[in-house]
Amino acid sequence: MELGIDLGTANTVVGDVRHGILFDEPTVMLLQRGRARRERVLAVGREAADLLGRAPTGYTAVRPLSDGVVTDLETARTYLRSVLHRAGRRGWSLPVRAVIGVPVGSTALEHRALLEAAEEAGIRPVTALDESIAGAVGCGLDPLERRVHMVVDVGGGTAEAAAFCFGGVLAHRTSKLAGDEMTLAVARYVREQHQLHVGELEAEDLKIRSGAEADGPLVVQGRDAASGRPRLATVQAGEVADAVRPITEEIVRTLAACLDDLAPQAIADVMAEGVLVFGGSSQVRGFAAELERSLGLPVTVAERPLTCVAEGAARSLRNRRLLSAYGRN
Numbered sequence: 001m002e003l004g005i006d007l008g009t010a011n012t013v014v015g016d017v018r019h020g021i022l023f024d025e026p027t028v029m030l031l032q033r034g035r036a037r038r039e040r041v042l043a044v045g046r047e048a049a050d051l052l053g054r055a056p057t058g059y060t061a062v063r064p065l066s067d068g069v070v071t072d073l074e075t076a077r078t079y080l081r082s083v084l085h086r087a088g089r090r091g092w093s094l095p096v097r098a099v100i101g102v103p104v105g106s107t108a109l110e111h112r113a114l115l116e117a118a119e120e121a122g123i124r125p126v127t128a129l130d131e132s133i134a135g136a137v138g139c140g141l142d143p144l145e146r147r148v149h150m151v152v153d154v155g156g157g158t159a160e161a162a163a164f165c166f167g168g169v170l171a172h173r174t175s176k177l178a179g180d181e182m183t184l185a186v187a188r189y190v191r192e193q194h195q196l197h198v199g200e201l202e203a204e205d206l207k208i209r210s211g212a213e214a215d216g217p218l219v220v221q222g223r224d225a226a227s228g229r230p231r232l233a234t235v236q237a238g239e240v241a242d243a244v245r246p247i248t249e250e251i252v253r254t255l256a257a258c259l260d261d262l263a264p265q266a267i268a269d270v271m272a273e274g275v276l277v278f279g280g281s282s283q284v285r286g287f288a289a290e291l292e293r294s295l296g297l298p299v300t301v302a303e304r305p306l307t308c309v310a311e312g313a314a315r316s317l318r319n320r321r322l323l324s325a326y327g328r329n
């Protein structure tokens, strides 16, 4: 079985070339501490996310990644094992080999930790590939070409820009501000301007809905800041856009510095082709326009911004030249 895996801070996507996407769910698992401090996985993905903020005592909802990297090897291994199980590993032919996405700005230690967790979860051999490269492949670009391509990946925990060509990365920038901070900014805004406490999930939902509405009223539920009682508030989509704008601008400022490291000929290539953007937060209202304004280059949002990294990782498995040029072991 040959898999492409995008283990993101917010979402995990697993796919293969034959069947397409096999698993696409939030990167969360619900654990129950048993006897002798052993932990049991009760739920993974969407089922676990549904219990965020409402898990009974003794149960803990765990997010195995922080800012796109593994912080605890054992948690990551347990999580990956559960994901493989859910994605249908039982019915698969063994062994499972995979290409797994890593942030382009991750250190050797960080991507080694992820590879080790994957190997311990039963995936062998496993190769790490920059998410920027995997996403580009998933969108039909060829990173081995002599022409320079530039992509921007804006996820939940990190945002990255990378320019690459002919088997090598020419420049990259990473921002630790991304979708999660936009969600926090929305929650803060609603608390300050509407005197309503909203949970992380409500704030994220409001952020996502505001992108779909032209500029209409959106209803959000929370707890009144003064009385503590549940109540509803009506927030305009434009207000949400204003709340996330400072974060968006900061992300774009950090990523735009990637151009400083490129030679004029490389910039000419990017100018001719434009910058490709993917990752869930590329869909935030105004993000692509702000990026285009700041870079002074045309920007295109990927057709499948949430799954192109896993699709590209799966496709790269059979591309030996690509993996020997860009793969990290």
Ligand SMILES: Nc1ncnc2c1ncn2[C@@H]1O[C@H](COP(=O)(O)OP(=O)(O)OP(=O)(O)O)[C@@H](O)[C@H]1O
Binding pocket: 006, 007, 008, 009, 010, 011, 012, 067, 068, 154, 155, 156, 157, 158, 159, 178, 179, 180, 183, 204, 207, 208, 211, 278, 279, 280, 281, 282, 283, 284, 285, 305, 306
């Ligand atoms: N339609 C949408 N509009 C705005 N934001 C969205 C939308 N869909 C998803 N998001 C946001 O995108 C983020 C998740 O994106 P993605 O799945 O690409 O991240 P990830 O790969 O898990 O994270 P990272 O790359 O940082 O490790 C979340 O912050 C989510 O709120």
